[in-house]
Amino acid sequence: MFWHSFKYAFKTLIKNRALVFWTLAFPFILAILFNLAFSRLHDYDVFEAFDVAVIDDAEYKKAEIFSEAFKSLSEGDERLFNTQYIDKDEAEKKLDADEIVGYVYVEGGDAKVKIRQNGTNQTILALAVEQISQGVKIVNDVAMTQIARSAGQKVDVEKIYRDAVATVTDAEPNIKDDSRVMNIVSIEFYTLIAMACMQGAMMSAELMNRCLPNISNRGKRVAIAPTRKGVIVLSNLLAGYVMLVFSVCALIAFMRFVLGVEFGDNMGLIMLLAAVGSLTATMMGMFLSIVLKTNESAKNVIILIVTMAGCLFAGMFGVTKGFFDNVAPVVNKISPVGQITDGYYALFYYDDMARFTTDIVSLLIVAGVFLALSIRGLRRQRYDSI
Amino acid sequence: MTVSKAFWKIVLKNIGTIITYTIILIVFGSLNMSSDSTTQFEADKPSIVIFNHDEERGITKGFIKYLSENAEIKDEYEDDDKLKDALFYENVVAVVDIPKDFSQELALNKNPELKLRSSSGYAAEVAKVLVRQYMSTAKSYASLNLSEDDLAKKVESTLSDSTEIEIKSKVDTSKYSRATRYFSFANYSILACVITVICLIMSSFNRVEIRKRNLVGSIELKRMNGILLRNSCLYSAMMWIVYVVLGFIVVGLNEMWSIHGLLYAVNSLIFCVCATTIAYLISSIVKGIGAVNGIMNVIALGSSFLCGAFVPAEYLPDSVLTFAHILPSFYFIDTNNKIMAIEDYGSSSLLPIFINMAVIVGFCIVFIIASNIITHKKERLA
Numbered sequence: 001m002f003w004h005s006f007k008y009a010f011k012t013l014i015k016n017r018a019l020v021f022w023t024l025a026f027p028f029i030l031a032i033l034f035n036l037a038f039s040r041l042h043d044y045d046v047f048e049a050f051d052v053a054v055i056d057d058a059e060y061k062k063a064e065i066f067s068e069a070f071k072s073l074s075e076g077d078e079r080l081f082n083t084q085y086i087d088k089d090e091a092e093k094k095l096d097a098d099e100i101v102g103y104v105y106v107e108g109g110d111a112k113v114k115i116r117q118n119g120t121n122q123t124i125l126a127l128a129v130e131q132i133s134q135g136v137k138i139v140n141d142v143a144m145t146q147i148a149r150s151a152g153q154k155v156d157v158e159k160i161y162r163d164a165v166a167t168v169t170d171a172e173p174n175i176k177d178d179s180r181v182m183n184i185v186s187i188e189f190y191t192l193i194a195m196a197c198m199q200g201a202m203m204s205a206e207l208m209n210r211c212l213p214n215i216s217n218r219g220k221r222v223a224i225a226p227t228r229k230g231v232i233v234l235s236n237l238l239a240g241y242v243m244l245v246f247s248v249c250a251l252i253a254f255m256r257f258v259l260g261v262e263f264g265d266n267m268g269l270i271m272l273l274a275a276v277g278s279l280t281a282t283m284m285g286m287f288l289s290i291v292l293k294t295n296e297s298a299k300n301v302i303i304l305i306v307t308m309a310g311c312l313f314a315g316m317f318g319v320t321k322g323f324f325d326n327v328a329p330v331v332n333k334i335s336p337v338g339q340i341t342d343g344y345y346a347l348f349y350y351d352d353m354a355r356f357t358t359d360i361v362s363l364l365i366v367a368g369v370f371l372a373l374s375i376r377g378l379r380r381q382r383y384d385s386i
Numbered sequence: 387m388t389v390s391k392a393f394w395k396i397v398l399k400n401i402g403t404i405i406t407y408t409i410i411l412i413v414f415g416s417l418n419m420s421s422d423s424t425t426q427f428e429a430d431k432p433s434i435v436i437f438n439h440d441e442e443r444g445i446t447k448g449f450i451k452y453l454s455e456n457a458e459i460k461d462e463y464e465d466d467d468k469l470k471d472a473l474f475y476e477n478v479v480a481v482v483d484i485p486k487d488f489s490q491e492l493a494l495n496k497n498p499e500l501k502l503r504s505s506s507g508y509a510a511e512v513a514k515v516l517v518r519q520y521m522s523t524a525k526s527y528a529s530l531n532l533s534e535d536d537l538a539k540k541v542e543s544t545l546s547d548s549t550e551i552e553i554k555s556k557v558d559t560s561k562y563s564r565a566t567r568y569f570s571f572a573n574y575s576i577l578a579c580v581i582t583v584i585c586l587i588m589s590s591f592n593r594v595e596i597r598k599r600n601l602v603g604s605i606e607l608k609r610m611n612g613i614l615l616r617n618s619c620l621y622s623a624m625m626w627i628v629y630v631v632l633g634f635i636v637v638g639l640n641e642m643w644s645i646h647g648l649l650y651a652v653n654s655l656i657f658c659v660c661a662t663t664i665a666y667l668i669s670s671i672v673k674g675i676g677a678v679n680g681i682m683n684v685i686a687l688g689s690s691f692l693c694g695a696f697v698p699a700e701y702l703p704d705s706v707l708t709f710a711h712i713l714p715s716f717y718f719i720d721t722n723n724k725i726m727a728i729e730d731y732g733s734s735s736l737l738p739i740f741i742n743m744a745v746i747v748g749f750c751i752v753f754i755i756a757s758n759i760i761t762h763k764k765e766r767l768a
Binding site: 017018021022025026029030033034036037038039040092095096110111112113114115116117118120123126127129130131133134137138141142145167168171172173174175176177178179180183184301323325345349350355 | 402467470471474475476497498499500501502503504505506507508512515517518519521522523524525526527529530540544545547548549550551552553554677679680683684687688691692696697701702703706
C-alpha cells in the first residue's frame with residue numbers, strides 16, 4: 001500500500017504544472033538570470049584597459065622620467081591605459097563626449113589629472129599618476145642624496161640617476177599574500193539553493209492538504225479509508241522529498257558544471273546538505289499545513305513569505321548575510337534558509353568542518369522539532385462535522 | 387458600469403499583490419540608494435585591520451599613520467572567525483600583519499616579511515596599492531642608510547605629495563542617482579503589478595463560460611473590450627501616480643520637484659503604458675489564470691536582471707546589454723540613466739531621452755498590433 005500511495009503521489013506532483021514550475025523551473029531560471037547579471041561582478045580580477053589622453057606638449061616631453069613611466073603603463077597586453085597623445089582642445093572635446101576617462105598634463109613640473117566624474121577608472125588613473133609622481137620624487141631624492149654625499153669628488157650625474165631609477169624600480173617589498181579569495185556573489189547562488197530546498201515546503205504542504213479532512217475532499221476520503229493514515233502521510237511526504245532532492249541536486253549540478261559556481265570539491269557533503277535542507281523544508285511544509293487552519297492559497301502565501309524573508313536575511317537581495325548576522329545573529333541561526341546558505345559558505349570558505357557540522361545538526365534539530373509538532377497535531381484528530 | 391464594477395472587484399481582490407510589490411519597491415529601492423558628490427574628487431577609503439607585533443616607532447609608526455589617513459582602520463575584530471566573515475562580506479577588505487622588528491629591519495635595508503590578507507574587489511585592490519606603495523617607497527629610501535625616524539620622515543614627505551585632480555563637470559549629476567535607482571528598480575514593481583492584475587482580469591473575462599455569458603449579454607463585445615481597455619489604462623495610471631508620489635517621499639522633494647523629476651515621471655508613465663500593452667499581449671496568448679504568475683515573474687525578473695534594474699548596467703556584460711536592446715525595460719532604465727547625466731536642458735541633452743521614449747512607444751504599438759492579430763485569429767478559430 002505504501003508504494004502504491006507513493007506512486008500516485010509522485011504522479012500527482014508531476015502533473016501539477018504550477019508546482020513543477022515553481023519548484024523545478026523557477027530556480028533554474030533565477031540561476032541563469034543571476035549568472036547573466038552577476039557574471040562581470042564574478043570576474044573581478046579581469047581588468048580591461050580604458051581610454052585616457054595625455055597632453056603631449058613641451059612640458060610633458062620635458063618630464064622625461066614621468067612620461068617614460070606613464071608610457072610603460074600604456075604598452076603590452078597587461079596595460080592599464082589605452083593612451084592617446086593629443087592636444088588640450090581635443091582632450092577637452094573627448095572628455096566632454098565621454099570618449100576618455102580623463103587626461104593627464106604637466107604644469108609647472110607637476111603631473112595633473114582632469115576628469116569629469118568620480119569612478120573606479122578615474123581613481124585608478126589618479127592613483128597611477130600619483131604613484132609615478134612619487135616615484136619621480138624618490139628618484140630625485142635618492143640621486144640628490146648620492147650627489148650630496150659625493151661632494152668634492154667627480155660625479156657622473158647620469159649614472160647616479162640611472163642607479164636611482166634602478167633602485168626605485170627594483171624596490172620589491174616582501175609582502176606575503178595569504179588571501180583566500182572567494183567571490184561574494186557565490187552567496188547569491190547559495191541562497192538560491194536554499195530557496196529551491198524551501199520550495200519543497202510548498203510541495204509537502206500541497207501533499208499534506210490532500211491528506212487533511214478539513215482541507216480537501218481527498219482528505220475526507222483518506223480519513224475514512226481503512227489504510228493507516230501514517231502510511232499515506234509518510235508515502236506522500238517521501239514522494240515529495242524524493243522529487244525535491246532530485247530537483248535540488250540537478251540545480252546544484254547545473255550551477256556547478258554549467259554556470260561554474262564554486263562549491264568546493266566535496267560533492268558528497270554538498271549533496272548531503274541539499275538532502276538535509278530538503279528534509280527540513282519538507283517537515284516545515286508539513287508542520288505549517290497542519291497548524292494553519294486556513295485554505296490552500298493562504299497556506300502557500302505564508303510559506304512563500306517565510307521562504308522569501310529567509311532569503312532576504314540570508315543575503316539574496318543585495319543586503320549581505322553579514323549585515324544581518326551582525327544586527328540580528330539569531331535569525332540566520334534558526335532560519336532553515338540561513339542555515340543552508342551558511343552551510344555552503346562554511347563548506348567552501350572554512351578549512352575545518354565545525355561550522356558546517358553545526359549547520360547540518362541545526363537543520364536536523366529544526367526538522368525534528370517540526371516533525372514532533374506535526375505528529376502531535378495529526379494524532380487523534382476526530383471531527384464531529386466538517 | 388457592470389463591466390467596470392467587475393474589473394475593480396478583481397483589482398480589489400488582488401490588492402495584496404499590489405501592496406506586496408509596492409513594499410518591495412520601497413524597501414529594496416530605498417536600500418539601494420546612496421549618493422556621492424562628483425564635484426570633488428574623492429578616492430574610496432578601504433577598511434583595513436592592522437595587527438602590529440612591533441613597537442610603534444619609526445617606519446612602523448609611519449606606516450600605521452599612513453594607513454590611518456588613507457584607509458578606515460577597524461579594530462573591533464579579535465575573533466579570527468569574525469574577521470574571516472568580515473573579509474568575505476567586504477566589511478574589511480585587508481588585514482595587515484606587521485611583524486616584530488619590522489621598523490628596525492627595514493631601516494637596515496633588510497626586507498622584512500609583511501603578511502597581508504585581502505578580500506576580492508576594487509576596495510581590496512586599493513588597500514593593496516596603499517600597502518605596496520608605502521613599502522616600495524620605504525624600501526627605495528632604505529638604500530640611503532637613514533635612521534628609522536629619518537626614513538619614516540622621508541617616506542611621509544614623499545607620500546604626502548598628492549596629485550592635483552580637477553573635475554570638469556560643474557553640475558552635480560549624481561544628485562539624481564537616488565531618483566535613478568528608485569525609478570529603475572520600479573521597472574520590476576510596475577511590470578509585476580500591471581501585468582499580474584490586468585492579466586488576471588483579462589483571463590477571468592476570457593474564461594470560456596464567462597465569455598459565452600458575455601457574448602449573449604446586452605453589452606456588445608466591442609464596447610465591453612473598450613470599457614476593459616479604459617479601466618486598464620485607468621488602473622495603470624493609478625499605479626503610476628502611486629509610484630510617483632512614493633518617489634517624492636522616498637527620493638525627496640528637492641530632487642523630484644524639478645525638470646529632472648518631471649522627466650523621470652514622464653518616462654515612467656510611458657513605461658506604465660508599455661506594461662499595460664505587454665499585459666494585453668500576454669492575456670491574449672495565455673489561457674489559464676494559473677500561468678499568469680509564472681509568466682509575470684519570468685518577464686519582470688528577467689527584464690529587471692538583464693536591463694540593469696537590480697544590478698547597474700555598467701556591471702552587466704556587453705553581450706547581455708546587447709540582448710537587452712530587444713526589451714522595452716532597457717530603454718526605460720537607459721532613459722533614467724540619461725536623465726541623471728543631463729547637465730542642461732538643451733536639445734542635444736534631451737534628444738537621446740526623447741528618442742528612447744519614442745522607442746518605448748514603438749514597443750507599445752508592436753505589442754498592441756500583435757495582441758490584436760492573436761485575438762482576431764483566436765476569435766476566427768472559435
